[in-house]
Amino acid sequence: MKAQKHNGGRPVKKSFVTRYVPPLEDYDRPLRVGLFDINARLENILRYFFSENCHGDFVVNENPHSADICLIDLDGLHGKSIWARHAELPHHSPTILLSLHETQAGGAIWLRKPLQAKLLHEVLKKIRQQLLQDHHQHREVNSTTLPWPSAETAPTLSHRQQELQRTIKALRVRLAREKIRRIELRTRRGVEQTNSLPPADVPSRQVSIESLGNKVAEIFIGTAPDMDLHNKTQLAQAQYDPQHFLIGRVLEAVKLAETYCRPVSISSHHGIITFIPMTREVLIEIEEQQLHSLASQPIEKDEYLLSLQDSVCDMPGRTRRRPIEAFVWELTLWSSLGRMPVSTNPHQTVRLKHWPNLTRLQIFPHATRITALWSQQKHSLTTTAQVLNIPQRYVFAFYSAAHAIGLAATEVDMDTETDAPAPAIKFHGKPTLFKRILHQLKLH
Amino acid sequence: MDSYKILIAGPVGAGKTTAISSVSKIPPLTTEALATDITREYKETTTVAMDYGLMTLSGIGTLHLYGTPGEVRFDFMWDILSKGGVGLVLLIDSSRTDPFSDLHFFLRSFKKFITKNRVAIGITKMDLCTTPSVDEYQAQLRNILPNIPVFSVDARNHIDVALLIEALIFSLDPKLAA
């Protein structure tokens, strides 16, 4: 039996789930997904994805060994051995394998990384369906083998029992759904309120910005502990290289668009993102969830192609428009996950050009306090966290985002700042235009 | 927990009364009356004495918000209301004819207060008029009041208003405990 590459609407191969006989349980509850060798960033994204996209139909199980579905990162340090052991179990749970490389593993579904939200959701839905079917079949088989109760009491008792069971089941489902829904609503409300306006006549109420930010902070900023920044290994853990993420390409595209005062697109098989320097807007043709997931995963060489455009095409319904600044800020938060850009010296003083327009950017805890401190006093990233008595990850996240929109830099950066070379672009278009661009870029 | 008096000023119709209503945890006290003919171009009524609202910032304290009248004929109230204030929220209506001159006019009018206290600026109605941009306001302020919060704000949105007020409070002291 071979693992099947799940491809759009193609059905999931049935065999891998039919081997599994689920315990007699209620599968209307959220299904528990066990994560094996999945890094913290992806785990955060998955938690968010399960509650946002899947409406709480799936949850991450804190003990992966007692989960309904297994998700294994084969490219992780132990991924392959975990899968080998898991596959040997006679009735192992349905398994999804994540890998950059096509994988032929018996009895599991392979999904290529970077993970596509839509595909993952489809696969999960199919597994749920299959588990439900198996569960019902199993129950039917079991019920025929049960001894019948005594002739007098049997019909009434079993009828009552069935009624009771149905009521309990309905209650449990409702409770589970409600619980998930509340988590989901809390997260969603937090996100929405920062981006959209309430109706003009909303009743006045007390607001806690910090608590509002807290709800989304974990997803953006993670939960990394403070590091000893004099220790090289720990310092490296607190840094990320924007060039290894989509944000690196985005920053190149913005720079290119500004240099030539023309729209620049980033194309990939995931969709197109176009930057319009004239209106300082970005047109996004990638689903929001997928974009978050792409932003958090290291990119492959040549995965994203930059090209100068003569005009832009705004497809209503497919394209979202956002201010470039808000887009870059948010994407940086997704990529950095509470880390600072590589080569940042955390012991150098930070200079802030001016306050960011925080009402139009993704807010998170301590952002206003960090800005207030930097606008009045000279502090490094290290001393900022100490003086404000806050976890370092908030300072790093804020610095990364403010640095990406050109508002913050360390004094060393400023002293050594030179004109960066124009980013290399690949162009797929008319040869004449290509020549013109090469000429503009002085690459010919 | 401390309490702070915050002043909210700005031209007619900038959204001072609305902003206080958006964040006040008590029904705000307002003194609306029929506006003068000039003001009536913008709206029917105007604040003639003051607005008052109450807000709490968790871990920081209680904020007493005092809204000033926008009409210049009531400018005597600006000084009266300023007493005991620790910070000024200046709302500038970006849809008015010359928002930069409004900005400079109010900064001049509150100069004495600003030299001793902190200020944060909210640009309202940017949904109706997107220029000048927030960056351009920052550029106007670079040489006179560098490093102050300037946000685009919809006075009807309590998050926008609360964030601006929070920025003002942390400008007083970034180390205030949350």
Ligand SMILES: Nc1nc2c(ncn2[C@@H]2O[C@H](COP(=O)(O)OP(=O)(O)OP(=O)(O)O)[C@@H](O)[C@H]2O)c(=O)[nH]1
């Ligand atoms: N479209 C839009 N309307 C806004 C915005 N901010 C405030 N408003 C509206 O603008 C009007 C402002 O009115 P007030 O709050 O009375 O203004 P004020 O500053 O108190 O005016 P005076 O007391 O006369 O000086 C209200 O109708 C608000 O709903 C905004 O950002 N966008």
Ligand SMILES: [Mg+2]
């Ligand atoms: Mg008023």
